[in-house]
Amino acid sequence: MRNALLRAGAAGLVFVLFAAAAEAADPFPPATLGEARSLRDRALADDTGYELLRSLTTEVGPRFAGTAGDARAVAWAVAKLRVLGFKNVRAESLNVPHWIRGEARAEIVAPWPQQLVAVALGGSVPTPSEGLEAEVVPVTSLDELKTLAPGRLKGRIAFFTRRMEKTRDASGYSPAVAARGRGASEAAKLGAVAMVIRSVGTSQNRIAHTGGQRMDDGVPPIPALAISNPDADMIEQQLASGRPLRLRLRNTSQWADSARSANVIGEIPGRSLKDEVVVLGAHLDSWELGTGAHDDGAGVAIVTAAAKLIGETKWRPRRTIRVVLFANEEFGLSGAKAYARAYGAAIERHVLGLESDLGAYRVWGLSSRVPLDKLPVVRAMQAVIEPLGVQFTGNEASGGADIGQLRELGMPVMDLRTDAAPYFDLHHTANDTFDKVDPQLVRQNVAAYAVIAYLAAEAEGGFGRAPKAPKE
């Protein structure tokens, strides 16, 4: 800088001083930003992520907590992390609940018999082995349950009709999913013998969507099924006749003893602040209906490939990048809770966390949850991925289902937000398979995750602690 000042004529002086001030305010030195850009561009030409996902979906496939596929996935992940050069690779054992899907069937008995496409919701109890038959009472929401005449649900099947809205920001999911999670429990309290919901998904395929649900303690459990959207339409078409509609349901799912699974962890050690970690999370388990390609094989592949590419930078970043492939996100967050228990005492050394769990669709937004004085750092990070089409979208990041558990302990988080519109066409369905994955979008995701993780692992002074979320 001194030489530059001496060389500058009177006309250039103001400009040079201004540039110097700007440089001082820049959270990252130019060489670091240059390395981040180079990392980004290498990621855009690298198929490590896509090939990992091909391998996971082809050689392991479905990997629901507690199943043989889950155990194979843990072994697969340990082997892959080792082959890719990760350090401190380990599988940290933990208990997971074990629910066995069995088979679900649903048919309209009256007014006009029709077979429906149904799946059990996670945790559902079975019907009696001969099935059960009852009249359907359509309701739009949990709130509407409270407005039903007393006894209206007694001995009947509650049918939740709410359609999920298709949006880029996933905002349609949360209002639609409420009935899935609590509908059976609330309906059982009113005497219902079963719950059936319209799939919490946006496709018009004859493919039903599964997902977790649970009964409140003390409520006698009832079977909980989802039917595909066209089948929900069929019920509504028949109900429009004004005639009573009777369903026959049969479901053979059952609970087994809890089983063992593991969080699989691997690290790219930092070059100086080895004990400080940036956590890249994804979940290794999946529902059993598809091969968990987008949910969350994509996340596993994206964060693993991103960390691997960071390990190949000329100077590894100062902090450690820790990839955590969480066990059993889908059916109770077992892995995230176990990680929080195991590492909660060391939470101060968790500088930042982010997870990938919204599919390998186009990343369009970066949000953060950091102290406000750290926002210039976030903006400097976002500037490197802006050429990928990623805008800054605010300081209300959640961290996602798994990493969110650590955010609650104070760890700052960022969310890379993917296009949720196509995601909820196949989320939690048999359609979540590798053929639906676009290799170019995997690369775009890997590039974005690699840049953010790399710069977080370099950032001078870290990100402090996450501001408390407004009550959620």
Next chain:
Amino acid sequence: MRNALLRAGAAGLVFVLFAAAAEAADPFPPATLGEARSLRDRALADDTGYELLRSLTTEVGPRFAGTAGDARAVAWAVAKLRVLGFKNVRAESLNVPHWIRGEARAEIVAPWPQQLVAVALGGSVPTPSEGLEAEVVPVTSLDELKTLAPGRLKGRIAFFTRRMEKTRDASGYSPAVAARGRGASEAAKLGAVAMVIRSVGTSQNRIAHTGGQRMDDGVPPIPALAISNPDADMIEQQLASGRPLRLRLRNTSQWADSARSANVIGEIPGRSLKDEVVVLGAHLDSWELGTGAHDDGAGVAIVTAAAKLIGETKWRPRRTIRVVLFANEEFGLSGAKAYARAYGAAIERHVLGLESDLGAYRVWGLSSRVPLDKLPVVRAMQAVIEPLGVQFTGNEASGGADIGQLRELGMPVMDLRTDAAPYFDLHHTANDTFDKVDPQLVRQNVAAYAVIAYLAAEAEGGFGRAPKAPKE
């Protein structure tokens, strides 16, 4: 015309003579064309077709030949034709084969176990009740079977891998469907224990496509299944490892005694040439997996609504419009063959036939199979539906599967060609349901069919006999 000539001055004479010549060449009087245009425009604002389809799919649903649904469909059709004012409504009984689908399962046993989505192809025999397991031999086509080393298929499963191409004109179907129809028979001759095909369909849904297939006489039958396109991709991903791939199949389909069904017929009697008929065909049966909305509930609805609207014109056309809702198109053309037997002697009085059996998608083409001197008549008919986006596409019409049986007896035919690209995403699958039907496109179809049938029933002198098709 005389008055006009007298009134014309010298300057106008040539024009008037020219107009007179053009008028003499016009196959239809202006009043008839006006009525056709008015019919077209009324059809575009009428939902008779869409509501018929809603009723058929909701109140009857699947209606595979020989099933209870098939019998309900016949009763439904007789009642609807009567209510809509058709005359001579009748159900003409006939025999249909009766095959019962049962359940099909397929899974990869090695190298990496995975469940696949499978359906039996129509007519398939069952596997042994415990299933069968064998190595897979991938082949791209029937021709490639001939190039296999002797004994290569013995005790193995032939897996036909050909992908169907998505095109507007349905040209991808015929090359892809060859293996479905004859693959099991040809593979069995080479010692295969089963056949599995990639679905003959263009969607990437985990939904498999069914369809007819048959074994040659004297060949010991083997099970014939289709798997969804993503599942075929899965097999190909695993085969790419170079390891032998073993499938386990289980199928419980079976043949039952032949059953009774019926062609359902109704007429809009002509005002003068009552004995001459224009036949509007569609098939009443469907496969059992969906509700036969596009295939061929749409056709039933479209031709019925078109004829009903023709019956409401100010002057009914001179010839009779006969709607024929054929039995069992899907599994052997039983209805079309029975009709040809019953009415073959009267084929000379069948002036023209057309059918709707490619879904309620946008009509974009009209083709004909008429003597060349009748092409100006066809062009005059097409001109009335050109505002609907319908072009003339040549004189090579087939008539379709059912009406084509009558074309072979000499009846001229026309094809209204719909957009086949979306059709083969759901054709013969569980996804063929009412929610996939666009009411506006039903109207566009009804308008096109109504205009063509109306003008055919008016056309001076008819259309002669169909020129022989080049060998197909």
